Amino acid sequence: MSDDPTEAPAPGTRPGPRARIAILVTAVLLLMGGATGYVLHTGQRPAARGADASFVLEGPALYFRDPATGRIAHRPLPGDADTGATGSPAVSSAAARAPGRPGPPDARVPEGPSCDRFYAAGNTALCLRAEPGVLPKTHAIVLDRQLREVRRVTVPGIPNRARVSASGRMLSWTVFASGDSYATSAFSTRTAILDLRTGYLVTSMEQIPLTIDGARYFAPDVNFWGVTFARDDNRFYATVSSKGRTYLVEGNTEEWSARALRENAECPSLSPDNTRIAFKKKVSEDPAAPWRPYVLDLGTMRETPLAETRSVDDQAAWLDDATLAYALPGADGRASDIWTVPADGGGSPRLSVPGGSSPTALH
Known part of the structure; x- marks a missing residue:
């Protein structure tokens, strides 16, 4: 041999x-x-099922979920000449000049990933995708601007809220662990925070040291949801609920602490200039229409009711420092529509995207 x-x-x-x-x-x-x-192979593959490889995140554009297809679409950002009568926003001058942007004002390009909740900022997008079953799951899929998958975290629960910091470094998502509506007391949430720079993942915020009325607060029914990040990637705001009350809390990721700022404020969204917070305030005991959108000035702590008088169960998104976008139940059989309203309490609501949810603006 x-x-x-x-x-x-x-x-x-x-x-x-x-x-x-x-x-x-x-x-x-x-x-x-x-x-x-x-x-x-896995480092270069698109994360989204059925996503067009040519579909990338670039602005100026309004990105949103198309409920009819479940995929992410985009269209020009609404301009100052937006007319609510037709529901077709005018193309902003920047969008009109940008090469390759959709031509007609009401054009949409539904070639993105399949998501149940979506948000994007900086060079990062977050796609929450539901996996139904006896024990439903949520896939939190982190994407880059070319929609390539960066990281995936799978958690039990139903997709609910998604946010990315302005730099794209910090991400947060909320899932319903049980129940399906904030309008009832029979729900439980799990909110995670992911730092893409360090890779550190907080799977549930419930253990963060919490201060209410100047004292450490302990209760078995504490729930967090609706995180929104400041520009420094350290400070954040969120909702906490306990014993039938909700609070707006300010938190710090480096010190890992949170303190309540005021009561009766849910689903906060920090303005691009970091001076105001849009939130929904409970104004009625009617479970069908309990909330109204407000804006809180963080310098004076004065709140301003917005011109939208319908009940908004959404975490509003700032399109710019003057305009908010949010989803409402849709008309004409649509699952949802996206509306915009001035952030100063003036003007009137305008239909921006018939058939849309999870609005996010990229500039």
């Missing part, structure tokens, strides 16, 4: 030492090559 490593041993014979070494080295190289190929 030859010890030539290039010669295969005859059936029923045992390979010599050199042959055994050669076989081992070859197997290791094959495994390394296969693993390298897998890493390269």
Whole structure:
């Protein structure tokens, strides 16, 4: 029998030492090559099922979920000449000049990922995708601007809220662990925070040291939801509920602490200039229409009711420092529509995207 490593041993014979070494080295190289190929493949693949490879996140544009398809679409940002009568916003001058942007004002391009909740900022997008079942799951899928998957976290529950900090570094998502509406007391949430720079993941915020009325607060029914991040990627705001009350809290990721600022404020959304918070305030005990949108000035702590008088069960998104966008139940059989309203309490609501939810503006 030859010890030539290039010669295969005859059936029923045992390979010599050199042959055994050669076989081992070859197997290791094959495994390394296969693993390298897998890493390269998964690092470059689009994250979204059915997403068009040419669909990338770029502004200026309004991105949103198309309820009819479940996929992310985009269209020009609403301009100052927006007319609520037709529901077709005018193309802003910047969007009109941008090459490759949709031409007609009401055009939409539904070629993005399939998501149940969506948000994007900086160079990062967050897509929450539901997996139904006896025990439903949510896939929190982190994407880059080319919609390539960066990271995926799977948690039990139903998708509810999604946010990304302005830099794209910090992400947060909320899922319903049970129940399906904030209008009832029979719900439980789980809210996570992910730092993409360090890779550190907080799977549930319930253990954060919480201060209410100047004292440490402890209760078994504490729920957090609706995180919104400041520009420094450290300060954040969120909703906390306990014993039938809701609070707006200000938190700090470095010190890992949170304190209540005021009562009766849910689903906060920090303005781009970081001076105001849009939120929904409970104004009625009617479970069908309990909330109205407000804006809180963080400098004076004065709140302003917005011109939208319908009940808004959404975490509003700032399109700019003057305009808010949010979803309402849709008309004409649509699941939902996106409306806009001035953030100063003036003006009137305008239909921006018939058939849309999860609005987010990229500039």
